[in-house]
Amino acid sequence: MSESTERSRAKIEEAKDKVIGAIAETMDLYGVTPSAANLYATMYFKDQMTLDEMRTELDMSKPSMSTSVRKLQEIAMVKKTFTRGSRKHTYAAEKNFFRSFMVFYCQMWEREVKMNMEAIGEAQEDLIDVIKDSASTPEIVADAKKYYDQLEDSKTYYHWLDDLVASIRSGKIFEFLPKDK
Amino acid sequence: MSESTERSRAKIEEAKDKVIGAIAETMDLYGVTPSAANLYATMYFKDQMTLDEMRTELDMSKPSMSTSVRKLQEIAMVKKTFTRGSRKHTYAAEKNFFRSFMVFYCQMWEREVKMNMEAIGEAQEDLIDVIKDSASTPEIVADAKKYYDQLEDSKTYYHWLDDLVASIRSGKIFEFLPKDK
DNA sequence: AAGTTTATTAAAAATATATTTAACGTTTAA
């Protein structure tokens, strides 16, 4: 290989590394460890990879790659690919950021809505009990009402978040905010 | 205090605790530690708190409260309040979830867009150099072009994310997705 | 069916993060 060829190859690698670094650095937002982030960013420029290739590329142990891949699969940033002939499992990075965005945030926001709405429901039941309890003093009733109203008010947000999730899932959001402009 | 009054008070606390638990549990999404999450959730039901009150309420050290408060301030979930007369600093939780949502995600997404777009810009410059380099073999040029196109393609997403941020900041998103329904 | 390759689980080690205690600096009140 000529020297200039080598230089060109190195320059391509350098270019990729800049992007890999940036992607990895911003991926803390997705709640993954730096090494999982690094792995995803590396896979972003590959067609597909086996655990052994990952391990070689990142110079880490195989179990470590295995856990990182699993974590990335959970948030749909990596999917298993079927490769005929090879006994090794192969994995590919989700390269469509819109899909990653959708899966990750919808998953997280739905969890947030579900958990909090459930808790709010139960809490409001308790508060109603207190409000209706004839033994409660006016001061206590006022207190219970205050919290009840605060919770009731917060539901507006969770409903909105649910709507946001629905509009992302259905793709309707792209009518409002087109992908291309 | 009568026994039934005591029972009512306890029931109100129980109701609050259910919500505090749920809020704290889902706050990992916002990248804060469990204790910061716990603190925020506790403050959600208070008008305002001093560091000493926090420390008493959560049974933790004052420096710990200090760090948690700072972290929560960074993502605008807590703000300092001015309290005439008191030497102690007072802090209040942001109780409007729409505002927390806006500040947090806009901040994060803008950072993501900025970092990645900068890296993409630099990487594409490198790749153009390689493509234009007369010493590059056709194979290398093809490779560089492939990565260039992949990066170019990904910009669509970052532009969209930027638009999303803008529509949240301006409030225009609420024309598409109203708060009340 | 025995042996090999691959992935995962378990235990141990290493590392990073969170928390506390102690010290410091600043402000306020006496």
Place this chain on the structure above:
DNA sequence: TTAAACGTTAAATATATTTTTAATAAACTT
């Protein structure tokens, strides 16, 4: 101007997380 109150920083401790090495399990080959 001294002492107390308050918040923060620094160092040390405790805790949690990540990573590895070693062991196990599963799948395939011969």
